[in-house]
Amino acid sequence: MSERHPIIAITGSSGAGTSTVTRTFQNIFRREAIEAAVIEGDSFHRFDRQAMKQRMAEEEGQGNRHFSHFGAEGNLFEELETLFRDYAATGSGRCRKYLHNAAEAAPYGLEPGTFTPWEPLRPDTDVLFYEGLHGAVKTDTVDIAQYPDLLIGVVPSINLEWIQKLIRDKTQRGYSQEAVVDTILRRMPDYVNYIVPQFGLTHVNFQRVPVVDTSNPFIARDIPTADESVCVIRFAKPKGIDFPYLLSMIDGAWMSRANTIVVPGGKMELAMQLIFTPFIWRMLERRRNAS
Ligand SMILES: Nc1ncnc2c1ncn2[C@@H]1O[C@H](COP(=O)(O)OP(=O)(O)OP(=O)(O)O)[C@@H](O)[C@H]1O
Numbered sequence: 001m002s003e004r005h006p007i008i009a010i011t012g013s014s015g016a017g018t019s020t021v022t023r024t025f026q027n028i029f030r031r032e033a034i035e036a037a038v039i040e041g042d043s044f045h046r047f048d049r050q051a052m053k054q055r056m057a058e059e060e061g062q063g064n065r066h067f068s069h070f071g072a073e074g075n076l077f078e079e080l081e082t083l084f085r086d087y088a089a090t091g092s093g094r095c096r097k098y099l100h101n102a103a104e105a106a107p108y109g110l111e112p113g114t115f116t117p118w119e120p121l122r123p124d125t126d127v128l129f130y131e132g133l134h135g136a137v138k139t140d141t142v143d144i145a146q147y148p149d150l151l152i153g154v155v156p157s158i159n160l161e162w163i164q165k166l167i168r169d170k171t172q173r174g175y176s177q178e179a180v181v182d183t184i185l186r187r188m189p190d191y192v193n194y195i196v197p198q199f200g201l202t203h204v205n206f207q208r209v210p211v212v213d214t215s216n217p218f219i220a221r222d223i224p225t226a227d228e229s230v231c232v233i234r235f236a237k238p239k240g241i242d243f244p245y246l247l248s249m250i251d252g253a254w255m256s257r258a259n260t261i262v263v264p265g266g267k268m269e270l271a272m273q274l275i276f277t278p279f280i281w282r283m284l285e286r287r288r289n290a291s
């Protein structure tokens with residue numbers, strides 16, 4: 001936690017929708033004239049695509065079919081923890097980008113599946129914004145979750161998450177159905193051990209739940225639309241959350257538990273704006289007072 005150099009982290013599995021939620025935050029930052037250093041979690045993978053393939057083959061040769069991008073060995077958890085610690089203390093740190101496809105790689109003149117070089121963050125940002133797989137990881141050796149001032153979990157119900165991943169990876173990243181299913185299976189132990197525990201440490205979770213049949217996510221042709229889903233929003237510490245205000249502003253919202261509000265799928269972005277804009281105002285006020 002840092003008054004001078006706050007951190008916001010959006011954490012979720014692959015295909016959960018963290019990049020989509022990031023766009024909502026970028027709109028809030030633009031409206032409120034906030035300079036954010038945006039970090040993509042994939043930058044902290046340990047290996048580029050080629051080296052990862054090779055390492056997975058070596059592991060498989062030794063009988064391990066579960067070496068994955070979700071776990072500790074596939075990622076630089078220590079470096080991510082260092083970035084959060086340095087930013088919270090001094091507002092500085094270093095980052096890079098993982099280039100998923102040709103469109104992302106072209107501006108850098110690099111190959112898809114590689115990293116840009118590490119570079120220092122630009123100086124004088126108001127907030128560090130992390131979006132990725134591991135913003136709330138806590139293991140025996142690292143505690144990344146201790147640093148963010150706001151930790152948000154993006155967690156669709158698992159069938160929806162898989163539909164989103166399958167359709168995105170096939171249409172935008174050029175993978176076959178079999179390759180995506182293989183990745184989902186490979187990652188399952190790390191999903192349970194590294195991804196899921198984070199949602200017990202987050203401050204707020206957004207869980208989109210479809211209200212159409214997704215029983216076989218592997219044959220779904222479309223992602224359920226906003227009208228075909230609801231979003232369950234759960235606050236770890238509901239004290240100070242103005243639920244009556246949210247209920248009055250969000251048409252169709254209702255409380256399912258004392259710390260949980262349910263909104264229609266199409267209102268998820270509005271709910272994020274109403275919940276997080278005042279939070280960001282307070283965060284910036286504390287930053288001004290601490291300078
Ligand atoms: N609220 C939503 N409604 C409909 N579709 C969504 C929603 N959120 C995400 N999606 C879709 O799901 C797919 C995955 O979303 P996104 O790219 O944001 O995931 P991600 O968590 O950033 O994944 P990765 O970490 O693998 O990059 C995209 O096709 C996106 O359009």
Ligand SMILES: O=C(CO)[C@H](O)[C@H](O)COP(=O)(O)O
Pocket residue numbers: 013014015042045049069098100113133173
């Ligand atoms: O999990 C992911 C994102 O969260 C990706 O699968 C990961 O970044 C590796 O990408 P690719 O398989 O395209 O090399």
